[in-house]
Structure formats: structure tokens, C-alpha cells
Amino acid sequence: MKKLMCGMALSLAASIVLQAGGVAIAAQTDSYRPSFAEAVKGKKVGLVFTDMNTDLTLIWADIIERDLNQLGVETEIRDANWSPETQVQALEAYLSASDKPDVLIIQNFNLTAAASPIKRLAESGTKMVQLNMRSRVDTNYYVGADWVGIGEAVANELVADCSPENGKSGKVALVQGDITAPDSFFQMQGMQLVFDAHPEIQVVSNLGSEWDSSKARDITTTVLQQHPDLCAVYGLWDGHHVGSAEAIKEAGLQGKVLSYTNGAGSRKACDSVSSGLVDKYWSYDSKRQASDVVTAVVSLLQTEDASDTRVAVYSPLTLISKETLDPAMCFDLD
Amino acid sequence: MSETAYQPFKRITRSVPKQVIGEALNKPWADSLIPFTVTVITIAIFASLLEGYLSTVNLGSLAHQFSETAIVVLAMGLVVMVGGIDLSVGSIFALANFVALYLIIALEVPVGGAVVLTVLMGAGLGAVNGLLCGILRMRAFIVTLVTMIIFRGIVSLLLLKFGSELALGAEDTPLWSFLGYGSVLGLPTNTIIFLFLAVGGHVLLTRTRLGAHIIAVGGSRLAARRAGIPAGRIAMGVYVLSGALCALAAVLYASRIGSVSYTTGKHLEILVLTAVILGGVSLGGGRGSIARMVMGALVVMVITNGMVRLGIRGGVTEMATGAILLFAILFDVKWLKHKDKLLNSTFVCPVKLTMPPLPDLTDKNSPYAVNDRLRDVEVIGLDQVDGPEDVILDRAGNLYTGVRQGEILRFLAPDYTRREVFARPGGRPLGLAFDRDDNLITCVAGMGLYGVRPDGEIFKLTDQSRRTWWRLRDDSRILMADDLDIAPDGRIFFSEATVRYALSDWIVDGLEAAGNGKLLCYDPATQKTTTVLQGLLFANGVCLSHDGHSILVVESWGSCVQRHWINGPKKGTTEPFIANLPGFADNINRASDGTYWIAIAGIRSPLWDLTMKSPGFRTRMIKRIPRDEWIFPNLNAGFIAKVDETGQILDVLWDRFATHHPSVTSMREHRGYLYIGGLANNRIGRIKLPAADPTWMGQDSYWGTRPAEASEA
Amino acid sequence: MTPQPRKMISLAGLLEERWAVLALVTALIIVAFAMFLPGFFTVENWVALIRSVSVLGILGVGAAIVIIAGGIDICVVAIMAATAGWFLQMTQDGASVALAFSLCFVLALAIGLVNGVLVSFFEMPALLVTIGTAMFLSGLTKLVLVKQSVVYVPEELVDFRFIGQGYMGGIPVPVIAFVCFAVIGHIFLRKTRYGHFIYARGDNPETARIIGLPTRPLVVGVFVISALVALCAGIITASASGGMNINISHGTLIFDVFLVAVIGGVSLSGGQGGILGVAIGALLIGVLLNGMTLMNLNNIYQDLFKATALLVAIVWDSLLHPVDPETAREGDL
Structure with a gap:
């Protein structure tokens, strides 16, 4: 009992001291929250991958949509179905759409096909993350393998x-x-x-x-x-x-x-x-890449003017061989 | 006044509105109705699902992205229309795309030169296809399949060697970015080029001889060959054009996308073939138009683009495209099969016609009472003539008649056993008359108004009249010129039996009873053809009255004869000459005593009159039962009547037991004899008219006697 | 063209038959390769050679039957991908082999019926119909039947791998399967009534109909046969590769099938050719590819050479048997 009383007295004293020192604990708000909420409110993210039937694209879509939706960001997918033409169509459609996404996540087919729409989307203010397959044009973020x-x-x-x-x-x-x-x-x-x-x-x-x-x-x-x-x-x-x-x-x-x-x-x-x-x-662990993308998106959403942002997030490599094999190295698609 | 009396305005206003639909469906552009509707519906659906779809920005963007594919659609469409197929379009596209980029990036050839070289290369690749399919007449499917694989292999090889070099794309020069991203008059450059090509293609197909040849070769290569069209060279040319168009499209694509990849042009041939089929271009060849191809392309592109933008997964788009293709083919097959039936049943628009009371022919006291006066005719040319519709004799007494084979035969006087072909105008010669200079003027059904000089030389007078502005169908061509007569001043009045039917189905005009016939006038002095009367119920026989002041014109289905004044105080008016005949009259000609002969080709029956009263019955009959079983006007039994200037029947001549002349379409009096013809007869008849003037003949009656000939006779 | 009893076999008479010329050419090429390419004429090389074209040959048998009947089936590769892919997906997800196979059998049957009915009863052109159903099926596969583009054979299905990778008496199972299909196909076409009807219908559909042959059920039947053959080919391919890549329906395999049929003397206008020609055609292609491999040409050159050789073959054939423009059938593509 005595120890308890002592303890309580100590903590009370500590809190008074700490309060007096100006470091807020119980009564202070999380200052990131309001600006975060503001940043993600009503925002939309578009996913434009090469197809939706491979392990990378499936895990990317799963994780990115799951995490972003949970954070309050709307997501939509455009399936290019192995056709660069179709991907260009989807991007061009975004250029002229009234409700275009705020951030686009693009996995390119090759270096040139989507370059022009990407450039013009950037000029129109859309923030972009190129995922694993870049075009010859730089965008705000590159997340993917080196x-x-x-x-x-x-x-x-x-x-x-x-x-x-x-x-x-x-x-x-x-x-x-x-x-x-x-x-x-x-x-x-x-x-x-x-x-x-x-x-x-x-x-x-x-x-x-x-x-x-x-x-x-x-x-x-x-x-x-x-x-x-x-x-x-x-x-x-x-x-x-x-x-x-x-x-x-x-x-x-x-x-x-x-x-x-x-x-x-x-x-x-x-x-x-x-x-x-x-x-x-x-x-290159696509599951981790997906999380990296979420980070990039969240970062971009909270950046007012991202026109000068050029960030590369290269994916660390894991070498899987008979000697190093560990089930945890691989992810499962549900 | 019964409805059979001449009331043109009423007849026209009753019949024309109904006819519009049928005529619209028969127009060449009617085939485009279905693709057009489908295009409109598709665009409407996606416009409603996607916000801002119809905005200029979006439409411009769509045009920008699809113009290259549309050019390839034109290429494939042309090849399909010439009766082939080009599965290598995608590979030519890919190869041209590569070559253009290689020239510009690696070899630094100026843009203009690169474009020209690439298009030439495309033409060369097309020439390979053309040589094999067009000239050597190999099967297009397998040949273009193989060339597709070969060209694609060349692309793979080039990609392997030079792909990395080109992977980073081209520098942007002004001309290059103009091609890819510039605009002219607000439209993207590639769209302008596409529109230019589409209009050019349309003009080529519809207005040039080459275009007609292309369609002919596609429709039936054999028939085209036999008509003298160089089918092989035409087919080759189309393949070359196809290759060039694909290459041009690829250059535009290169300027827009700028990438070389194994995916370039992949499945382009399937996409483009789907668009062509959707547009109703028939895979056998010979049927289709640029407009329809473009519509098919629009539908396919709107659907694929729209589905991408709706976020629909790729699998669904493929399923949808496959399903649409299947429906399009099904519809095309069914349309081709039933089109004629549908068009026939909508083209004929029966109108109500109330006939006056049918004279009773069984009444012995009727002026039409049946006799057997034609039993003892002399027979001329038995089995030597096929359908002598009209007969006429010249001043020397030779007998002329037009027959089914398109010839005008002449039987030589005085025995009429020697027969020769006087002239061969073609078509179906019907009415005959001699003009002042002894030229034989004839109405040739299917061709127009023609003349034959005494030495046998044929000349055309007219085959066109003014187009009726309120008719949807172009009726300026004279399809069914029937009979004629010549006024003293040389003007030729002739009947156009019907403007809606032709030689093969004129009898259906009887079922319509819509007043489609006209009386035309050709003036040799001005060479102009004018319409004198309209709304006639099958304008048939034409005869200048004895005083030369009026024209008598027979309305066959109207069972009446009209008199149209061409001179005098009543000039320009029309009044009934004979208001009610018991049957369908054909030709009317002068008799020697100031009266007229009129041939009645067939008898009306109470059943027929009843049928005329019920247009609904006739419409249902046409739609539901086969043509062989329709009720048609009877032209199997008729007679000859003599009428006076007031239209009163003076005399009738029947062939009671149908031995020689059951159905009579014309008779001509000449020097005391009456010469008789029939549309479906195999002989000409001659009967003596005891009471007639043995010196009278038609030419004298019209043009005065000639002293020299008078002494010969 | 009804097969007639041969009275005397003379070389000149034999050479009238397309397949005979083909066999001669093939034999010549084999001899040439054997002389100049070391390693060509070994047992293992030949085993590998024939094995590599077995699936193509099986598909060629099915295609030949349809083409001889006067039709064409572009859908076969899509059916391969769909049925084999679905089979593997179902067994991956735990279904029994028997159930999975039955369902795939029903699927193939249904597709064959649809194709056949559309072509025979609705009178739609076979080329376009099968292009449409192939598209539809390909989309359906991607959407519903499989989860990923590449579906693997489940580890547990050891017996299944025998179909594609096993040997019976030293001969790979796919080769035995090819031989079986070829023999059965040959007997069916040449010795049974329905085989003769198929030739008749292909040669002159109108006349066949008028003389009372059951042309419509016949056409439905050949499309069903084609679909079932495709199913078997798909199973064998999946077993051999350890998986099925559904994107093959977008590849060039379908065109290789037609090339085998055409080079084997099956005329695209119908009513001509036979299984023997198809078998020799498949063999010829195998020989050419194998030879080129031994000549150190890479795959791109091999594809190019294969296609060029086929072009030469069909041009030569058309020069030998030129089409008479006066009597040729109109509207043939």
C-alpha cells in the first residue's frame, strides 16, 4: 500500500513537472491527424497495371486497395489486359476526365508507350507513382526493383x-x-x-x-x-x-x-x-512494394506542390536458394 | 365521278406517303440503317454511363486514339469488298511502325522521307499479298496467314537486333510532334488524315469506274472476268492499297506512341475484321460501303474504350466483343437471307381503288357481247414471233413488230412469209409509230424512247425525264416506256407505264393501283422530255386524235381512257374519253373512218374489283403468301373494240374459243385489213375488214399521202 | 471426292495424290539432314522431334476433320486453354480429378455444340463464328475459370504428369496419343459411313443436302469432335509443361495448326485431304524445326523459315494445280 501511494505520488509529481516543462501528454491532440484527414478527404487513386492476372499485380491491387481504403482514400483499377494501347487509352481518358484521380500508380509495358500521356498528366497536376516498370519519363515517385x-x-x-x-x-x-x-x-x-x-x-x-x-x-x-x-x-x-x-x-x-x-x-x-x-x-517482394506504394501515395497526398518531388524507393532484394530458403520469404495470395 | 376518273392529285397524295417507307428501304443507304442505329445506341449507352463522354475534349481524345485503327479498318474493308481478306494487316502495321521509328531514330532520316519510304514499303508488302491472292488467285485466308507470320517474324528479328536502340524513343521534331499531337481545324492530325482517306475511299467506291470494278470483282469474280474487267489486277491493286494504308496508319501510330514492341499490331486483324463485319460488309465481297465500315469501327472502339474506362476487367471486354461479333454475324446472315422478302413486302403499297360497275358481258344486248369474229383470222409468223406486243406497217406494206428477244422483226409484203430482223435495239420493244420522215420510233421497255431509220440504224431519243421532286426514289430513268404517238409538229407523246416497277415485275403495279404512270412528251426540236400527266393507273396506249388536238391515253388498271387536250381552248386539260371498260385496255390506234380501235388485253372480274376495294387485303396477301399465289389482273382473255369520237362502243371482235388471239394488246388497220398482236402470243393475225377503206393507212392519216407511194400501192 | 478403289499403283499415279508429293519431299529433306547434320539421325533426337510436334499433330487431326467437312475451327486453342486451365484450377482448389475432368468434358462438349449449331442451323460462316466464340471463351476463362494467367499442375497429381511426361515402352506418351488419334481419325474418315458423308458435305454442301445426307447433325458433330480433340490436346500440353498458360489463345498456335493441315494437303475449300497428309505435315514441320535447331538457328529464324517454307509449298502447289477461274468455286476465302 505504501509503495502504491508512493508510486502515485511520484507519477503525479512527474506529470506536474512534465506539464510545467511544456511537454503535453494527455491533453494534447495528435497534430498530424487534422492535416492528414484533410489530405486524404475525398481523394482518389487510380491503379493502371499491365494486367490483373499475375501474382505481382494481384498482390499489389490487394494490399494497395486494402490499405488505402482503410485510410479513407478511394481507389479504382483500370485493366490494360496485356495491351499497351489499352493502357494509353485509360491514361488519355484520365486526362480529359472531370473526376480524375489525384494520384496515379502506373506499371508500364515499356519505356515509350505511356510516356506522352504520363508527361501530360504530370503537367496537369496529377501526382504519379511508377511501379516496378518505369517509362522514360520521371515521375514523382518510382517504387520498384532496381x-x-x-x-x-x-x-x-x-x-x-x-x-x-x-x-x-x-x-x-x-x-x-x-x-x-x-x-x-x-x-x-x-x-x-x-x-x-x-x-x-x-x-x-x-x-x-x-x-x-x-x-x-x-x-x-x-x-x-x-x-x-x-x-x-x-x-x-x-x-x-x-x-x-x-x-x-x-x-x-x-x-x-x-x-x-x-x-x-x-x-x-x-x-x-x-x-x-x-x-x-x-x-523483390511485391507485397512489400505494395506497402511502399501506399507510403508514397500518402506522402504525395500530403504534399501540396509535388512538382519537384523525385523520389526513388528501390526494393531490397532477397536471394532465395536451397541454402537460404525460408517460408517467410514468400507471400501468399489469398 | 368514280375514282377511276383522272384525279391525279388525289391518287398521288394517297399513295406517296405509304410508298416512302418502302422506297427508303430500297435506297443504297438503307443497308446502313442497322449499323447506324447500333452506333447511335452504343454511343448513347456509354455517354450515359460516363460523365463528359460527349464533350469536345473527350471526343477529340477518342478520335486521336482511334484514327489509326480506323485507317486500318478502311484497308481491311476494301480488301473484303474485293472478295478477299488480309490477315497480315497487323504485321504490316508492326513492321511499318518499326521501320518508321528506325529510320527516324537510328538513321536520322527526315520525317517526310521516312513517311514516304515507310508507305512505299507497306505498298510493297501489300503487293506480295496481291501477287499471290490477286494474280495467282491463291486462297487469301491461308496466304495472308502465312505472310502475317513471315512479316511478324521479320519484326521479331529486327526487334532483337535493334530493339534496345529504339527503346528510348524519338526526339521530338516539329513535324513529328505535329503528326502525333498536332491538330488541324480543331481535329487531331491523324483524324484529319483518316477523314480525308475515308471521303476519298467513298468517292472511289461510289463514283469512279475503278470503284465499280472493285465491287464487281468482289461480287462475282467470274462475272467480272467475263465482262472484261481485269479481276486479277484490280485485286492486286486493292491489296497494295491495303498495305500502303496500314503503313500510313503505322507511321501516325509511331508519331503518337513511339514504341516498338512485340505487342504492336497484335490482334489488330481480329479487331478490324470485327469492325468490318459489324458494319455489314459482307465477307463474300461486293457488298458494303465506307460509311458502314466506319460505323462498325466506331461501335467496336466505343465499346472497348468504354469498358476500359468503366473499370471493367479485360476478360469481360473480350467476352462482350465476342458476343457482339456473333450477334452481328447472325443479324447479317438473316438480313441477307430475308432482305428481299422484307423489301418486297414493304415496297408494294396497295391503295384503295373503287372501280365503276362492271359491265355484264353475258348480256346479249351489251355492246360488249361476246362473238367469234376473230375465228377466221389469217395467221402470220406462227411460232416465228415471241410476244408481238405492237404491230405496224410501213408505206410499202411491210409488217413490223417488236418481240421479246429485243428485236424488231419485219415481215415482207405482200405474203408476209419472209421474215427478217429489221433492228436490234435490245430491251423489250413495245409501242411503234412512224414519224414524218418514215423513221420507226419505238418505246423500248427497260431502255427508253428510240428510233430506227429506214436503213436500220438505231438512234436514241431519250431515256430520262425530269426527276419528280417529291418522290424519294429516283424516277428520272424511264424504265417502262410503253406506247407512243406523234403530234403534227413532231412532238412525241409517249407513256411511261409505271415509275415504280420495271420490266420484270410491272404486273405488281396492278396490285398497287397507286397511279404511278405518266404521260411524257419529247420535243425533238429542244431534245427535252417533259412530264405531261402524272398519277395514271398504268399509262399504256397513246393515240393522237383524228383532229390532232388531243392525245388519248389508256389507263390499264383504271379500265379507262383519258383525253388530254394539246391544242385549242381546252389545251392542258384532261377529261375522260371512256370512263368504264370491262377490262384492262392496252393500245389504241386510229381506224379508217374517224373512229378508233382499242385492244382490251384482259377482263375485269368481280373478284378483282373486290380486291381493289380492300388495300388491307392486298397488303396481307403480299406479306403472307408466296408471289406465285397472288391475285393478279387477268390478261388471259380479251377483245378488240371500235369506239367513236365520243367514246361510245361501236363494235367488238372476240376470239371466243381462244384459238388465235385470246389476249390482244394491239391492232393496226392498214389498207382494209386489221393486223392483230399480243404480248404473249406466238403469231400475228390479219383479218379483212369488209367495210373499211381499202386504201387507208396510218402514215397517210398522220402525214398526208405521198404521190409516189400512192401510185405504187 | 469419293475414295475410289485403286487398281494399280504406279508412281506417276501416286504422285497425283498431294500427300505423296509431301511424303517424297519430307523423305528427301530427312535424307539430306541425315547426311549433313550430325546428331540428326539418332534415336533420342527423333524421339524429341516427334514429341515436340505431337500436340500439333493431334490438333491437326481435329482441324482436318472440320476442314474436310467444309468448315473451319479457330476456337481450338481457346478451348485448350479454357478446359485445361479450368481443370488445373479446379484440382488446385481441391476438386477430384474425376469431377474436374467431367466438368471440362461437358464444357468442351457445350462449346462444340454451340459452334456447330451456329454454323449449321443458323447458317453463319464458320470462320467468323469460331473467332467470336474464341474471343468469348478467352474472356470467360480469364474472368471466371482461372485465377492467374498461368495455372500449375498441383504437386499431388503425380499420375497426371504421366500423360505428358511419361513413357510407355520407351515411347513418350504424347507420341502414342498422337498416333492413336491419327489412326482413329484415319479409320473414321476413310472407313466409316460418316467419314464419307463428311467428304461429301465438304465437297459440295448443296448436293449433299439434296441427296439426303444429314448435313446439319454432321456439321455439329465435327465441331464437337474438334472441341473434344482440343480438350485432349490441352490436357496433354498441361501435363507436359506442368501448367497451362491461358495466353496461348492469343498466340500463333492456331495458325500453326492450319499450316500443318494445309501443308498436309487438306484443302481449305473442303472435301479433300486426309489424316495421312496431316501426320506427314506435322512430321515435316518437326523435321524442319529440329534441323534448324541443329544448324544453330535461333527460334526467330526457325519461325521465319517455317513460314517461308510453307509459303513456298503453297505457291508451288498452286502452280502445280492452278485454279481454273472458270470453274472455281466463288466466295471462297
Whole structure:
């Protein structure tokens, strides 16, 4: 009892002292709240992705919509359904709409298609976040993978794993998605730097698969027949790389030909590593990217004039391999 | 005054409003009605769902985004109309897009040069298709399928080698950004170019010979070939044009989007084919128009764009496009199949006609009492003539008649056993008359008013009259010139039996009873054709009265004859000559004693009169039962009547047992004989008229006797 | 064209048959490759070769039946994607293989019926109808039947993988399936009554109708056959690849199917050709692609070469059998 009385007296004294010192606790409001409420009131965010049927776009849509809606921001989705034309139509429609969104989140197809509408939307005052696939135009935020960095990282791994000094042939095959897409363009930049410095590594095939796993499969089958001593196949996106992995397995070379890829990091990433289809998987964790986007949006909404804002939020990479495998590295789509 | 009397204004005002619908549906632009309605409905739906859809800003934006696709629609549409298909449009588009960007970005060719080179390349690619499909006559589907894959493969190869180089896009030069983002007269540049091409295409198809040839080749390549049209070269030309148009569209696309990607032009051929089919351009070829293609394109683009903007998932848009395509095809197939039936049933617009009481032919005391006076006719040209509708004799006594084969035959005097083809005007020669200079003037159904000189040379007098301004259907072409006569001053009065029906279905005019016939006048001095009378119920026989002051004109379905004054105090007025005949009269000609002969081709029946009283009955009949089973005016049994100047019947001649002349359409008196013709007969008849003047003949009656010929006879 | 009993087989007479020329050309190419390309004429290479074109061959059999009957079915790849994709999605979500397969069977049947009825009873042109149903089906698949563009074979379905990846007597199962389909198709077309009716209907639909052949049920039947063949092809593909990518309905597979049929002598105007030609056509394509792979050409060159070779083939065919403009059938695309 005495201790309790002492304690209460102490805390009372403390609060008086603290109050006297001017640091408000119980009676002070959270000063961020009013301006936050003002910033998000009646605001709308538009999501314009390449399609709505892949693991990245599905998790992005899920998390972004869930979180933003909870914060009081309205969201709407425009499905380009694998057609850059359609995406341009959606963006152009926003340009002339009376109720255009305040922030747009755009995943581009390639560097040029949406560049013009994006530029004009920026000039008209719309704040924009480019997500994972940028156009040649800068926008307020870029949230996504650092493709040049991924290219460098993967190239270095390939050098290490395939070098003739380690008894390997030095031959690698690259399977791109859309050659003109930013992920291909920038990854190749990063890879080229490394390969130029390491002439012992020979890129025997560097074709585009148009994001199609069956095309990737055909390409890989051909390459494996042409180069039976191939060291590794790197697919620049896991969506089409699954075809290459199957081709390797079909040729009975699983484990002998290395299978590398990158992607969103959904459950199938961990599954494919554990089953041996993929040897090394660089995940940029699209679930985390979605949260980053929410942060970017919230930040932009609270910025009056964002015309000078140029922020890049590169996604940290997680290398998933048999050695490092941990179920927590992969997210599940519900 | 019964309704059969000449009351043109009343007849016209009663019939024309109903006819408008049928005539509207028969117009070439009627085929566009359905696509037009669909377009309007589609735009209305999306305008209501999307705010600000119809604002200038939005419409301008839509036009900007779709003009390139619309140009490709024109390309595909033209190829489909010529009877082919071009599945490679998407690949040509992609290749041209790449080449244009490569020229401008990598090779730094000036914009103008790049455009020209790219379009030429497109034309060259189209020429490959054209050579294989047009000249070598290979199957377009499989050939363009293969070229599609080949061109697409070339694009992939080029992308592989040069794609990264072009990935960052082009520098903005003034001309380049003008093409992509400039505007002319408030419309985006690519839209202006599209409109220019669309109008040009329309003019090409509808007003030029080449366009008619394109449609002909598409409609029936074989028939076009036989008509002398170089089908292979025409088809080749269209494919080349298609390639060039796709390339042009691609250049505009490049200036707007500026990206090279494997997705460029993908599925463009399906999208464009859907638009073309929606617009009612038939896949067999030969049917369609630029306007309809554009409407189809509009519908497809509005729907796909609208669905994107409504936030609808891609899967739904695809399903909707597929469903719309299926409905469009279904409708097109059904429309083609039933169109003629529908048009026929709406074109005919029966009108009520109250006939005067039918004279009783069984009454022995009736002036029309049946006899058998034509039993003993002499037969001329048995089985050598097919349908001698009108007969006439020249000063030398040779017998002329027009037959079904489009010829005017001549039987030589005096025995009429020798037969020769005097002239071959074509069409269906009907009424005949000699003018002052002994030229044989004839009304040729299907062609107009023609003349034949004594040496057999054919010349055209007229085939057009002034278009009736209040008729929707263009009736300036004379489709059914029937009979004629010539006034002393040389003016030719001739009848246009009906303006709404032609040689193949003139008898349906009887069911309409709408007063579609006209009396026309051709003046050789001014070469002008004027309309003298309108609203006639099948204007048939024409005869100048003996005093030359009036024209008698027969109204077949009216069972009456009108007199129109051309001279004298009553000039310009019309009064009934014979108000009530027992049947449908055909030709009327002068007799030797100041009276007239009139041929009655068929008899009215009480059933017919009843049918005329009920237009509703006739409408239902036309719509519900096949044409073979309709009630038609009877033209199977008739007679010849002699009438005097007051219109009173003096004499009748029947072929009671239908041995030689059951149905008579004309008779001509010449030197004491009466020569008889029939529209469906296989002979000409000649009967002696004991009481007639044996020296009288038509030419003398009209133009005076000639001393020289008079002595020959 | 009714098959007539052959009295005497002479080389010249044999060469009249399209497939014979094709077989000759194929044989020549095989000989050339065997002589100049090391590794071409090995057992494993041939196994891989035939295996790579098995699915194409199966689809070619189905396509041949429809085309010979006078129709065309653009819908087959969409049916493949839809049925196989739905099957995998259902088994992923826990349904039994039997149930999933039954439902997919019903789906394929329904689509075949719809196509057939629209073409025969509503008299709509087969080309456009099947383009429309393909679009509709593709959208439906994306919207309702599958969740993601690529659906994987569930880990538990080990037996299922046997269909695409297993071997029976050293021969890959897909190859055996192809041979079975080809044999059954051949017997059906050449030896049964309905096969003869199909040729008749394709050769001259009006006459076939007038002499009393059941043309409408026949057309419905061939579209149903085509759909079911597509279902089987889809199952095999899914099993072989470990998944089904529904975007193949937007790819060029459908055109490869027609090329196999056409190069195999099946005329697009109907009434001509046979399964034998299709089989040889598929073989020829496999040989060409395999040869090019061994010649170190990448896939783009292979596609280009394949298409160019086909162009040469059809041009040559048309020069050998030129179309007589006076007697050619009008309105053929």
C-alpha cells in the first residue's frame, strides 16, 4: 500500500513537472491527424497495371486497395489486359476526365508507350507513382526493383557459378520478356557491364519470350539441344521462366543446368526453389512494394506542390536458394 | 365521278406517303440503317454511363486514339469488298511502325522521307499479298496467314537486333510532334488524315469506274472476268492499297506512341475484321460501303474504350466483343437471307381503288357481247414471233413488230412469209409509230424512247425525264416506256407505264393501283422530255386524235381512257374519253373512218374489283403468301373494240374459243385489213375488214399521202 | 471426292495424290539432314522431334476433320486453354480429378455444340463464328475459370504428369496419343459411313443436302469432335509443361495448326485431304524445326523459315494445280 501511494505520488509529481516543462501528454491532440484527414478527404487513386492476372499485380491491387481504403482514400483499377494501347487509352481518358484521380500508380509495358500521356498528366497536376516498370519519363515517385542492380547482381552470380575456372563451360542463356521493356533494358545494361569485364562468360542466346512461358520453353529446348554443356539459364522474369525450367527438367538436366530468375516472390517462388526447378531466385517482394506504394501515395497526398518531388524507393532484394530458403520469404495470395 | 376518273392529285397524295417507307428501304443507304442505329445506341449507352463522354475534349481524345485503327479498318474493308481478306494487316502495321521509328531514330532520316519510304514499303508488302491472292488467285485466308507470320517474324528479328536502340524513343521534331499531337481545324492530325482517306475511299467506291470494278470483282469474280474487267489486277491493286494504308496508319501510330514492341499490331486483324463485319460488309465481297465500315469501327472502339474506362476487367471486354461479333454475324446472315422478302413486302403499297360497275358481258344486248369474229383470222409468223406486243406497217406494206428477244422483226409484203430482223435495239420493244420522215420510233421497255431509220440504224431519243421532286426514289430513268404517238409538229407523246416497277415485275403495279404512270412528251426540236400527266393507273396506249388536238391515253388498271387536250381552248386539260371498260385496255390506234380501235388485253372480274376495294387485303396477301399465289389482273382473255369520237362502243371482235388471239394488246388497220398482236402470243393475225377503206393507212392519216407511194400501192 | 478403289499403283499415279508429293519431299529433306547434320539421325533426337510436334499433330487431326467437312475451327486453342486451365484450377482448389475432368468434358462438349449449331442451323460462316466464340471463351476463362494467367499442375497429381511426361515402352506418351488419334481419325474418315458423308458435305454442301445426307447433325458433330480433340490436346500440353498458360489463345498456335493441315494437303475449300497428309505435315514441320535447331538457328529464324517454307509449298502447289477461274468455286476465302 505504501509503495502504491508512493508510486502515485511520484507519477503525479512527474506529470506536474512534465506539464510545467511544456511537454503535453494527455491533453494534447495528435497534430498530424487534422492535416492528414484533410489530405486524404475525398481523394482518389487510380491503379493502371499491365494486367490483373499475375501474382505481382494481384498482390499489389490487394494490399494497395486494402490499405488505402482503410485510410479513407478511394481507389479504382483500370485493366490494360496485356495491351499497351489499352493502357494509353485509360491514361488519355484520365486526362480529359472531370473526376480524375489525384494520384496515379502506373506499371508500364515499356519505356515509350505511356510516356506522352504520363508527361501530360504530370503537367496537369496529377501526382504519379511508377511501379516496378518505369517509362522514360520521371515521375514523382518510382517504387520498384532496381533493375540495373539486379542485372549486375545476377551477372556476378553467373560469373561466379559458371566460370571455366570452376570447371564450368562459361556458357549462359538469357531469356528476356519484352526486349523493349524497362526490366529487360536496364537489366541488360547492368549485365553488359559485368560481362564486358568477364569475357570468359559467353551469352549463347538472348531472345525475348514475349512474357510467354511456352515460348520460353521452346527457346530453352532449342538452346539445350544446341549447347549440351550449357551452364545456366537466366529468365528475366519468373512468369515466363517457368517454361524454361520445365524444359531443363524435361531434358533431364535439372540440377546440372542452373536455373536463375527474379520475380515478385509469391509462394510459387519458394515452391520452385524447394522442388529444384529454380536454383536461385531474386525476389523483390511485391507485397512489400505494395506497402511502399501506399507510403508514397500518402506522402504525395500530403504534399501540396509535388512538382519537384523525385523520389526513388528501390526494393531490397532477397536471394532465395536451397541454402537460404525460408517460408517467410514468400507471400501468399489469398 | 368514280375514282377511276383522272384525279391525279388525289391518287398521288394517297399513295406517296405509304410508298416512302418502302422506297427508303430500297435506297443504297438503307443497308446502313442497322449499323447506324447500333452506333447511335452504343454511343448513347456509354455517354450515359460516363460523365463528359460527349464533350469536345473527350471526343477529340477518342478520335486521336482511334484514327489509326480506323485507317486500318478502311484497308481491311476494301480488301473484303474485293472478295478477299488480309490477315497480315497487323504485321504490316508492326513492321511499318518499326521501320518508321528506325529510320527516324537510328538513321536520322527526315520525317517526310521516312513517311514516304515507310508507305512505299507497306505498298510493297501489300503487293506480295496481291501477287499471290490477286494474280495467282491463291486462297487469301491461308496466304495472308502465312505472310502475317513471315512479316511478324521479320519484326521479331529486327526487334532483337535493334530493339534496345529504339527503346528510348524519338526526339521530338516539329513535324513529328505535329503528326502525333498536332491538330488541324480543331481535329487531331491523324483524324484529319483518316477523314480525308475515308471521303476519298467513298468517292472511289461510289463514283469512279475503278470503284465499280472493285465491287464487281468482289461480287462475282467470274462475272467480272467475263465482262472484261481485269479481276486479277484490280485485286492486286486493292491489296497494295491495303498495305500502303496500314503503313500510313503505322507511321501516325509511331508519331503518337513511339514504341516498338512485340505487342504492336497484335490482334489488330481480329479487331478490324470485327469492325468490318459489324458494319455489314459482307465477307463474300461486293457488298458494303465506307460509311458502314466506319460505323462498325466506331461501335467496336466505343465499346472497348468504354469498358476500359468503366473499370471493367479485360476478360469481360473480350467476352462482350465476342458476343457482339456473333450477334452481328447472325443479324447479317438473316438480313441477307430475308432482305428481299422484307423489301418486297414493304415496297408494294396497295391503295384503295373503287372501280365503276362492271359491265355484264353475258348480256346479249351489251355492246360488249361476246362473238367469234376473230375465228377466221389469217395467221402470220406462227411460232416465228415471241410476244408481238405492237404491230405496224410501213408505206410499202411491210409488217413490223417488236418481240421479246429485243428485236424488231419485219415481215415482207405482200405474203408476209419472209421474215427478217429489221433492228436490234435490245430491251423489250413495245409501242411503234412512224414519224414524218418514215423513221420507226419505238418505246423500248427497260431502255427508253428510240428510233430506227429506214436503213436500220438505231438512234436514241431519250431515256430520262425530269426527276419528280417529291418522290424519294429516283424516277428520272424511264424504265417502262410503253406506247407512243406523234403530234403534227413532231412532238412525241409517249407513256411511261409505271415509275415504280420495271420490266420484270410491272404486273405488281396492278396490285398497287397507286397511279404511278405518266404521260411524257419529247420535243425533238429542244431534245427535252417533259412530264405531261402524272398519277395514271398504268399509262399504256397513246393515240393522237383524228383532229390532232388531243392525245388519248389508256389507263390499264383504271379500265379507262383519258383525253388530254394539246391544242385549242381546252389545251392542258384532261377529261375522260371512256370512263368504264370491262377490262384492262392496252393500245389504241386510229381506224379508217374517224373512229378508233382499242385492244382490251384482259377482263375485269368481280373478284378483282373486290380486291381493289380492300388495300388491307392486298397488303396481307403480299406479306403472307408466296408471289406465285397472288391475285393478279387477268390478261388471259380479251377483245378488240371500235369506239367513236365520243367514246361510245361501236363494235367488238372476240376470239371466243381462244384459238388465235385470246389476249390482244394491239391492232393496226392498214389498207382494209386489221393486223392483230399480243404480248404473249406466238403469231400475228390479219383479218379483212369488209367495210373499211381499202386504201387507208396510218402514215397517210398522220402525214398526208405521198404521190409516189400512192401510185405504187 | 469419293475414295475410289485403286487398281494399280504406279508412281506417276501416286504422285497425283498431294500427300505423296509431301511424303517424297519430307523423305528427301530427312535424307539430306541425315547426311549433313550430325546428331540428326539418332534415336533420342527423333524421339524429341516427334514429341515436340505431337500436340500439333493431334490438333491437326481435329482441324482436318472440320476442314474436310467444309468448315473451319479457330476456337481450338481457346478451348485448350479454357478446359485445361479450368481443370488445373479446379484440382488446385481441391476438386477430384474425376469431377474436374467431367466438368471440362461437358464444357468442351457445350462449346462444340454451340459452334456447330451456329454454323449449321443458323447458317453463319464458320470462320467468323469460331473467332467470336474464341474471343468469348478467352474472356470467360480469364474472368471466371482461372485465377492467374498461368495455372500449375498441383504437386499431388503425380499420375497426371504421366500423360505428358511419361513413357510407355520407351515411347513418350504424347507420341502414342498422337498416333492413336491419327489412326482413329484415319479409320473414321476413310472407313466409316460418316467419314464419307463428311467428304461429301465438304465437297459440295448443296448436293449433299439434296441427296439426303444429314448435313446439319454432321456439321455439329465435327465441331464437337474438334472441341473434344482440343480438350485432349490441352490436357496433354498441361501435363507436359506442368501448367497451362491461358495466353496461348492469343498466340500463333492456331495458325500453326492450319499450316500443318494445309501443308498436309487438306484443302481449305473442303472435301479433300486426309489424316495421312496431316501426320506427314506435322512430321515435316518437326523435321524442319529440329534441323534448324541443329544448324544453330535461333527460334526467330526457325519461325521465319517455317513460314517461308510453307509459303513456298503453297505457291508451288498452286502452280502445280492452278485454279481454273472458270470453274472455281466463288466466295471462297
